[in-house]
Amino acid sequence: MQTKNVCFALLLATVCCGGWVAASRADSEGDVTYGSQWWDQSAPEAKFREYTDPAKGPFLDSFLLRQWGKHDFFTVYGSNPVHKDQLVGLSVAHGAQWKFDLKYQGVPHLYSQIGRTPYAELQPGVFSLPDTIIQLANQRTPGKYPSVMQDLINNSRGVALDVQTNETKARLRGRPAEGCQFEISGLSRMRSGHKPLGAPLGFASAIELPEPIDQRTIEADASMTYARDQVKIVAGGGVSAFTNRIKATRWDNPKRLTDTTYASAYSPGDGTATAQMSTAPDNKMVYGQLSLGLDLPRDNMLTASLYYSQGTQDDPWLPQTLNTAILKATPSASVDSLPASSTGGKATNLTMDTRLTSSTVRGLRGTLRFREQKYDNKTPVHEFKGYVRMDQVWEAIPIESDPFGNKQTVLGADVDFDPMSAFELQGGDVLTSLHLSGTLEHQKREHTLREVESDAENAYMVRARASLFDNFSVEGRLRHAKRELDEFITEDYRDEKGVQVEQAGLRRFDVANRNQDLRNLNFAYEISDMFDVSLGYDYALNDYPDTRYGVTSQKDEQLTSEISCHPGEALDLVFGYSQGWIRNIQTSHESNNAAPVDTLPKNNWKADLRDRNDYAFLQANWKVVPKKLSIIADYGFSKDVSRYILSNGTGTAQDVPDTRYRRHDAQVEGRYWLKGDMEIVGRLGYQEFVAVDFAAKDIPLFQNGQGIYLGSGFQDYRVYRWALLATQHF
């Protein structure tokens, strides 16, 4: 749906619904903010408008209209209409009998404004290079390829790298009788634009294309609720359908005009004339849910829910390759004889959840819970005689697909004890409230077709929170969990001939034995009516004691502090500062030859990866002249630093440079009340972004005479912005 259509529909709805409600002698209220805004950015870096579309020139900032009559209600609201990040909504209701909501929201995602590509997109998903250039470069004078391509790329077109998501939601809720409610909702999500896509033609020939995105998701959902006395039941179901209008991405090989094969996939990419890649396939999901809630005697409650979904995907497969030379050179029965014409993908998800909550004993509350979730991937296993590697060479290695599935079963018990309530005590001078909580949890997981097919985790958690002296609160939490795998299937790391193709000591972190410790400590202290202070510390450690290769340790810590200051009725100040540290340690082993894997200790290497994050903000709200002039100021600062400390058995490893991202963002807003119901608003803003990242800055469009990139890296920038607005209340 286009913006114009939305605006027209909104206007029509406002006139019709507003008139209808007004006809029943309505009260109304609302406001509208409009004005003009300017901004100037020093470099066309996407970060400033990554998810927003700030207006330049006259614009409508926000609006709200609420009308209510004897029985009918109408609301229309929005912000930044007609812009890519607009939000508009309306709501119509007739008492408590029914209510209809409609909401339209745009979410832009700007990747880069400096991307360029030598390819012409002849039609969506089909990328072509001029034949004359390729002939000159490859067939007449192959030695000139780098210089010819460099010329072409230097003169190539700019390409918009952004994706726009437009979402329309409609919902009708009604109450046909007491205790009975229904809800019908629908959603349309459209996503379009271009985003970077890696499309290789060889190990050294990485080509980046602006992948066209033209996708739509439609959802419809209906549910019915019955709640009477001690029983509540919810039953519902729906369908979600995803459609991709681009079925394939096809692109010219800059090094060839005619197909050929190349004996090794390690070539620089002069194999196929045209390559083809599949895009996200269409898929559907239907689902149903039934939930039951029972209020049992003596403040007990039982809830049970059953959820079932079935997802299917059956898009036709593309051929193994468009490279005709491979088809000629290889027995066609091998390349052409695909085991099926489509995946026949089907997966079901069955989830059961049951909880019994009891508050029978005063001050003591407990919950017993059981949850089982099974993702059953029923997609058939497809066996292939081989595959075509990067459209260059037929690899006659039999391969088969792995329809991975998983299952989790969780059994837990939670207890919360409030001794003050249990013993009917009122807080004394020191301790005013106290809660003690505990949890025991057992989780069993199953992983279909993985090297670990099942594991189990036992966890306990204790938490205490207390209020002291009526102005000091403290909360602490400690959770420890230990996960152990049942059996490690060593054959999974060997090929069918028994050759070791994966390091025997590798334990992938998602299925490895793990000890997990989580700790939180939070304080809040109201020093006086003028000052509040809070301090929090979070700690998470995942330790993998039996992992020789892979992630051995992950630690995440964060310290958060905040000070609020209210020196008087006229001024509010909030200052916050946070510091975070993440440290991941992973070990690996360099094994540059073909299988079996190398095991020489000197080839071990280790990466000690450390993030440090600083974040500070200041918010001030100053009512300079009460009910006349106020000033609101916001400032935010963030600095994200990552370090990559590398070491190896031979002592030759060199760290890659640190990456740093730093941002300052400041805005001051002044509001002045004119006579009547009008406010004049002035805004001044400044933003600064500095990036130091070896991988994402100054990306060359043509690398080493082979790789072709979009050059969509980061740039430093500064933005100055100012706006003058008026808010009319009515």
Add this chain to the structure above:
Amino acid sequence: MKRGLTLLLAVSALAGLAVLAAKPAPPKSDRVGKFVGSEICDDCHGAAVQQFKAGGHGRAEKDSALVGQKIGCETCHGPASIHVEAESGSDAAGAPTKEEGRASLLVPSKLPAAEANKACLGCHKTGQQFYWKQGFHAQADVACVQCHSIHSPKDAGRVALLKQASTSELCLQCHKNKRARMARSGHMPITEGGMTCVSCHNPHGSPAPHQLKANTVNELCYKCHADKRGPFLWEHAPVRENCMSCHEPHGANNEKVLAEKRPYLCQRCHIATRHPSTLYDKPDLVSNRLFNRSCSNCHSQVHGSNHPAGKFFLR
């Protein structure tokens, strides 16, 4: 075992402290109020009554029979007769004072959470609130009125009657550590308003872990990223199991909220022969394995491929 014993001792000590430090509750007043209806409230509290009437509660007031009870000011604030009598200026002997009148009213924001929530949960017991009693916020004694304002809502359209214009801003008042995470260079459009905390979490409770709005992390992500839903011909095991194997939804130092920079992200699991196991260090800065999008320069279909030649996610 030793740690468990220490914890048990600490918990016992805290419970003991509570008993020692506390004193018995005082007796309550025996004056009983009566319901007087909402009309009289309008005389003094016009603005508050207007806001009440304009919102969802005003709608419920019109159809008391459908919502199961009469809705009005006294539904939440309790019988107002003592307050009305006190404010009427009666000097008669035994008439309540203004202080007594105010004290006779229930003010949800000043009540303990469990008591304050009773009025709300009387009606809001299904839909979003189906799992309230079993949710984290109920366990943490969060009152409905800590987030919602009946009389001065600020959310766009006043649909959810929130105390802040943005849902996320509301959540971040308590979940302060998330504010810093969302400020990291790689983040989802939360602070920009493209989505909010409640796009993923149901603050009123849910049977799913972390009060998610879907059964699993992946089903939640597929709501917006349905292109990743599959099932694919070639699946990537950790992707199918949990999107959070690689992504940090609350923010990260890396683009696409990746938990680690590529190639080290991929090398957490891939250390087989040849290039997956190579140590990419400073001399390799110009290598297409380290530079730009690293492994994804070629393996761009890591979420799954439906191409017959897509085993290694290159097609």
